[in-house]
Amino acid sequence: MNSFKKATRPREEDFKDFSCNIPQLNTYRINQYNGFFFEKNNDANIDKGIIICSINTAKQKHKDILENKNLFDLSDNDDEGIFIYIPNNTDLDIPLQILDIIKTEEPLLIGSRNVVIVGENSKLKLICCDDSVNNNISNSNNSIKIFLENNSSLEYYKMENINDSSSIFTDTNFVLRNNSELKTFWLSLNGGNIKNKLVVSFEGEYSRAELNGLYLVDKEQLVDNQISVYHNKPNCISNQLYKGILDDSAKAQFKGHVYVKKDSVHTEAMQNNRNILLTDKAIVNTQPFLEIYNDDVKCLHGATIGQLDESAMFYMRSRGISERSAKMLLMYAFCNDVLSKASLEELKDRLQDVIKRRLHGELSSCENCVLNCNAPCGSFDIDMSKIQ
Amino acid sequence: MSLLEIKNLYCSIKGKEILKGVDLTINEGEVHAIMGPNGNGKSTLAAVIAGKDTFDVTQGEIIYKGKNLLELPVEARAAEGIFLGFQYPVEIPGVSISNFMKTAINEQRKYKGLDPMPTMEFMKLMEEKKKIVEMTAKLANRSVNEGFSGGEKKKNEIFQMAMLNPTLSILDETDSGLDIDALRIVASGVNALRSPENSTILITHYQRLLDYIIPDFVHVLYEGKIVKTGSKELAKELEEKGYEWLKYE
Numbered sequence: 001m002n003s004f005k006k007a008t009r010p011r012e013e014d015f016k017d018f019s020c021n022i023p024q025l026n027t028y029r030i031n032q033y034n035g036f037f038f039e040k041n042n043d044a045n046i047d048k049g050i051i052i053c054s055i056n057t058a059k060q061k062h063k064d065i066l067e068n069k070n071l072f073d074l075s076d077n078d079d080e081g082i083f084i085y086i087p088n089n090t091d092l093d094i095p096l097q098i099l100d101i102i103k104t105e106e107p108l109l110i111g112s113r114n115v116v117i118v119g120e121n122s123k124l125k126l127i128c129c130d131d132s133v134n135n136n137i138s139n140s141n142n143s144i145k146i147f148l149e150n151n152s153s154l155e156y157y158k159m160e161n162i163n164d165s166s167s168i169f170t171d172t173n174f175v176l177r178n179n180s181e182l183k184t185f186w187l188s189l190n191g192g193n194i195k196n197k198l199v200v201s202f203e204g205e206y207s208r209a210e211l212n213g214l215y216l217v218d219k220e221q222l223v224d225n226q227i228s229v230y231h232n233k234p235n236c237i238s239n240q241l242y243k244g245i246l247d248d249s250a251k252a253q254f255k256g257h258v259y260v261k262k263d264s265v266h267t268e269a270m271q272n273n274r275n276i277l278l279t280d281k282a283i284v285n286t287q288p289f290l291e292i293y294n295d296d297v298k299c300l301h302g303a304t305i306g307q308l309d310e311s312a313m314f315y316m317r318s319r320g321i322s323e324r325s326a327k328m329l330l331m332y333a334f335c336n337d338v339l340s341k342a343s344l345e346e347l348k349d350r351l352q353d354v355i356k357r358r359l360h361g362e363l364s365s366c367e368n369c370v371l372n373c374n375a376p377c378g379s380f381d382i383d384m385s386k387i388q
Numbered sequence: 389m390s391l392l393e394i395k396n397l398y399c400s401i402k403g404k405e406i407l408k409g410v411d412l413t414i415n416e417g418e419v420h421a422i423m424g425p426n427g428n429g430k431s432t433l434a435a436v437i438a439g440k441d442t443f444d445v446t447q448g449e450i451i452y453k454g455k456n457l458l459e460l461p462v463e464a465r466a467a468e469g470i471f472l473g474f475q476y477p478v479e480i481p482g483v484s485i486s487n488f489m490k491t492a493i494n495e496q497r498k499y500k501g502l503d504p505m506p507t508m509e510f511m512k513l514m515e516e517k518k519k520i521v522e523m524t525a526k527l528a529n530r531s532v533n534e535g536f537s538g539g540e541k542k543k544n545e546i547f548q549m550a551m552l553n554p555t556l557s558i559l560d561e562t563d564s565g566l567d568i569d570a571l572r573i574v575a576s577g578v579n580a581l582r583s584p585e586n587s588t589i590l591i592t593h594y595q596r597l598l599d600y601i602i603p604d605f606v607h608v609l610y611e612g613k614i615v616k617t618g619s620k621e622l623a624k625e626l627e628e629k630g631y632e633w634l635k636y637e
Contacts, residue, residue: 315478318438319488319548320466320496329491333482333531 004109004139007034007080014038014103025346027097027127034102035080035112035140050092051085055113058083071115071145081113084126088119088149095125095155095344102132102140102162110140118152118180125155125344130170132162143171148180150204155343156184159351160194164219167193176236178204185342187351188215188223189358195224202229202236202264211240214338216358218247228257229269231297237268243338244275245331245359246282254286258299265296273303276334331359389454390415391587392437392556397448399436406432408612409448414556417584421598422591423623424609425631430591431475433609434560437589438472439465452556466492467499469555473545473562475591480532485544486514488532489551496552517550521577539570546577557581558589563597575600595627610634 010033028046031038037054046052051062056079058066065085086092102110118124132138140162148154154174162168168191174182188194200209215223229238244252258269275284288301308330316326335355342348392414399407406429414420424430436443437450439462450457457465480488494504505513518528521543533541542562549557559578563571578588578601590601598606598620606623608616608631615634616622 309478312478312480314440314462315474315480316488316492317462318466318472318474319492319552320463320499321492322463322495323461325491325495329483329488330480333480336482 055081097127153181186213213242215244217250271301421603471554473559475561538565
């Protein structure tokens with residue numbers, strides 16, 4: 001049993017570990033190091049009344065904003081994390097990017113609490129990347145609470161890319177007020193044990209949540225997505241699309257919970273989980289769970305677990321495409337529609353490239369990243385002899 | 389030497405014998421029509437030549453350009469110049485026609501030891517070949533066959549054939565489900581690609597297609613065997629008398 005050490009505040013020289021760049025995409029960068037907000041060298045000196053600080057600073061200086069959110073005990077000063085506040089009527093055209101670096105020499109326990117508030121009539125695009133930069137063990141427990149006020153919109157991109165010996169548990173809570181719009185693009189690219197708990201609560205009417213997810217797991221990796229959508233108010237739409245490809249002995253779990261309250265009429269809730277298993281050792285457990293307490297709703301759910309389409313394989317090979325390339329094209333196409341609704345074209349290009357490289361068994365991180373994944377990543381490939 | 393020589397071919401699927409001794413020889417530049425009622429092995433013959441492995445060839449051989457075709461995997465047969473136009477083209481969501489064609493062309497070039505086709509050259513080729521089947525730019529940007537109408541799917545088959553410039557094209561029921569305008573476009577596409585080097589096998593059970601594409605030979609495949617071979621007049625005779633008369637021949 002490893003004895004874990006609790007993460008400590010980063011030193012100034014640790015800044016050298018941040019070197020992520022998305023080509024052609026201008027972002028405001030916010031640095032997080034083992035859960036801690038990195039005070040210095042942030043790009044975050046944006047005006048427009050936007051607040052970006054550590055959660056502790058927020059508790060002291062911005063009590064007024066935090067108080068009515070009923071978040072946590074404000075006198076408790078132990079929390080690490082980031083506070084982001086986008087005031088009302090702000091259209092931030094440049095995305096914010098939280099780069100969460102995990103680096104340790106000994107088994108490390110990380111915990112963070114981030115809070116994001118998108119004010120009324122405001123728009124935000126937020127990119128969150130979790131990257132481990134070496135192969136040492138860590139265990140992260142992160143919680144993020146995000147508020148979408150009336151008429152606001154958020155596009156939320158999440159990339160999980162940590163080493164095979166580490167675990168990351170992320171508890172994400174979205175609260176949507178009237179007329180707000182949420183889109184998430186959740187990519188679990190690499191990690192020993194990934195668990196994502198995602199809760200969307202509709203606390204206003206005429207709001208919409210599009211939840212898109214993709215997990216690519218191999219070796220002994222484990223990924224668990226637990227999604228709950230609470231339709232607490234009428235006239236809201238939610239749509240979940242989660243897809244996964246599993247190789248080797250990887251395991252995935254998908255639990256999709258939709259709750260429609262008694263008075264939440266005109267609710268539309270869609271849920272779709274699709275999986276491709278490349279070996280017969282890989283396991284998927286998919287579990288739709290719809291809890292509906294009124295009749296005036298439109299709810300659909302579907303789950304599939306299968307192999308690659310044999311007729312499509314033959315069609316492609318009959319055009320001269322090799323078996324391996326045909327598989328790659330099909331797997332890539334399978335993944336791609338998860339990103340179809342993403343509006344950040346430059347990021348989409350980059351993510352498509354990352355997915356492609358991950359499927360080819362190459363390093364799944366960005367080119368400039370310092371992630372030193374020494375263990376050779378296995379390529380996703382079907383061994384038909386192993387499928388019975 | 390003939391381009392394709394099928395000798396005494398027997399083939400079965402899940403123990404059920406479908407082809408029972410097919411003999412067929414095709415020379416360069418020839419167009420052969422294979423007709424016959426449904427369920428008598430026409431599509432099976434096409435799929436076996438293309439290399440579909442759900443069939444077991446139990447007897448006989450297929451010699452193509454002097455090589456034993458049955459030993460080659462599907463993609464190698466394609467690179468050697470065999471093209472199958474599908475009766476039911478497969479939808480491939482998420483793969484655009486241009487990406488699909490680019491991959492196909494470059495993998496065929498790789499097989500032949502050639503470098504990938506330069507992008508500009510590829511785009512020019514696309515533009516040129518799209519015209520043959522009157523394919524719109526909008527259609528070409530979509531995923532392969534996804535949501536295409538029956539006619540669009542068949543046009544796409546002929547477009548791919550034009551792009552890949554095969555030596556032997558096998559068109560499996562390319563005329564089925566086509567209205568007269570689509571049929572005309574598809575047929576003129578096939579005719580435009582005819583050359584003294586390239587051969588075509590047309591699988592159909594209507595004479596209609598053969599008004600547009602004139603075959604050199606017409607064969608009747610019946611109960612797993614070619615029972616009759618003739619000129620294009622045979623197709624007309626079949627149309628008039630139906631397949632029933634074959635039983636009494």
